[in-house]
Amino acid sequence: MSTRIAFLKGHGTENDFVIVPDPENTVDLSPAAVAALCDRRAGIGGDGVLHVVRSAAHPEAGAMAAEAEWFMDYRNGDGSVAEMCGNGVRVFARYLQHAGHVAEGDLAIATRGGVKTVHIAKNGDVTVGMGRARLPEGDVTVSVGDRSWPARNVNMGNPHAVAFVDDLSDAGTLYSAPPFSPASAYPDGVNVEFVVDRGPRRVAMRVHERGSGETRSCGTGACAVAVAAARRDGADPAVTGSPVTYTVDVPGGTLVITERPDGEIEMTGPAVIVAEGEIDAEWLETAVR
Numbered sequence: 001m002s003t004r005i006a007f008l009k010g011h012g013t014e015n016d017f018v019i020v021p022d023p024e025n026t027v028d029l030s031p032a033a034v035a036a037l038c039d040r041r042a043g044i045g046g047d048g049v050l051h052v053v054r055s056a057a058h059p060e061a062g063a064m065a066a067e068a069e070w071f072m073d074y075r076n077g078d079g080s081v082a083e084m085c086g087n088g089v090r091v092f093a094r095y096l097q098h099a100g101h102v103a104e105g106d107l108a109i110a111t112r113g114g115v116k117t118v119h120i121a122k123n124g125d126v127t128v129g130m131g132r133a134r135l136p137e138g139d140v141t142v143s144v145g146d147r148s149w150p151a152r153n154v155n156m157g158n159p160h161a162v163a164f165v166d167d168l169s170d171a172g173t174l175y176s177a178p179p180f181s182p183a184s185a186y187p188d189g190v191n192v193e194f195v196v197d198r199g200p201r202r203v204a205m206r207v208h209e210r211g212s213g214e215t216r217s218c219g220t221g222a223c224a225v226a227v228a229a230a231r232r233d234g235a236d237p238a239v240t241g242s243p244v245t246y247t248v249d250v251p252g253g254t255l256v257i258t259e260r261p262d263g264e265i266e267m268t269g270p271a272v273i274v275a276e277g278e279i280d281a282e283w284l285e286t287a288v289r
Contacts, residue, residue: 005284007037008095008276009044012126013269014116014216014252018046019095022082025057031079034289037279038077042287043280047159047215048085049075050092061110068110069094076211084113084157086219086267093118094271113157130156130220132263133227138187142192143179144172151180151192152228156265158210159190160224164232168196171206174214193221195229203229204249216252223265226257237261 005027008019018037020027029051032258036048051073061071072092074085089109096102096109104120117129134155142151142163147170151161151289161180165171171178171194178192189210198204205225207218226246230236235244237259245258255269 003281005279005281007044007097007279008273009046010050010091010094010271010273011252012090012217012219012271013250015085015087015218015250016031016216017048017050017088017091018044019050019052019091020050020275021034021052021095021099023054023057025053025245028052029073030074030146030288031075033284034075034079034178035077036284036287039287043185047077047209047212048082050088050095051075052092054097055110059176060112064110064115067115068108071209074111076209077213078209082112082158082211084111084116086128086130086156086221086223087217087269087271088219089116089118089128090219090267090269090271091273093120093126093128094273098240098273101227111157124270125268127139127266127268128219130223130265130267133224133259133265135227135231138185139184140185141181143181144170152224152231153185154224154227156220157225158220159186159188160193160221161186161190161192162195162224162228164195164197164228166196168194168206170194171208174206176213177208177210191218191221191224193218193225195225198247199257201245202247202249207253217250217255219255219267219269222248222250223257223267227259227265230259235261 055065055071121126149163151163
């Protein structure tokens, strides 16, 4: 590692990230280093790390380099690798604009969940093409204490269990991951969303993100919630032939999710860069020992 490592801090509906620009993939971000950076008391603090690498320089993204110059090497706050983070993609795009790598308009970003299309609007909002949802078969149940709810299994490139409840307080503290069954439904863990109705085509949610705990927002989770709500409400676009849009309130703000008849899902919301500075590499090395 170099003596100083550049970083920025950003958030999308208060889902916050440490951004580490590293075009040539020279910074060794071990799981322990990521966890140290994301520590809210002893580190910088964040729900995850956005490692900004040119696709051609990363072994997991080289095959996508012809489609997308930049790869979002995303890590959860505990250091584990994640397939995709919707709010993270928006903040990643905002960083690329901030750094002068891209301008307003359309771009493509490589992720472990595939290449995502992004549009940076003049008003500051960022829209991300989130791909199609998969709806695995089988009943799923999630629990808090001695209460349980049926949940919809929705995969947005990462796994989600969406439970509709009477009150968001039903989710409890969300300090630890809510138990689910059957265990075979999510062999690598799951993001769990608890959802209440707020009005026509409007819902609110709380989420426990796998590897991060409760977060102020989850982009793929908001998409999963909109998909589950549309199926519950008889508004599946593939059946009706018309797109459906849900407004999803999260603790950190609001996201707008649209699903088209072809199954493609778009998420629109804000993305903000709030600070930038340098990390002392010696501190980071010490923190991971």
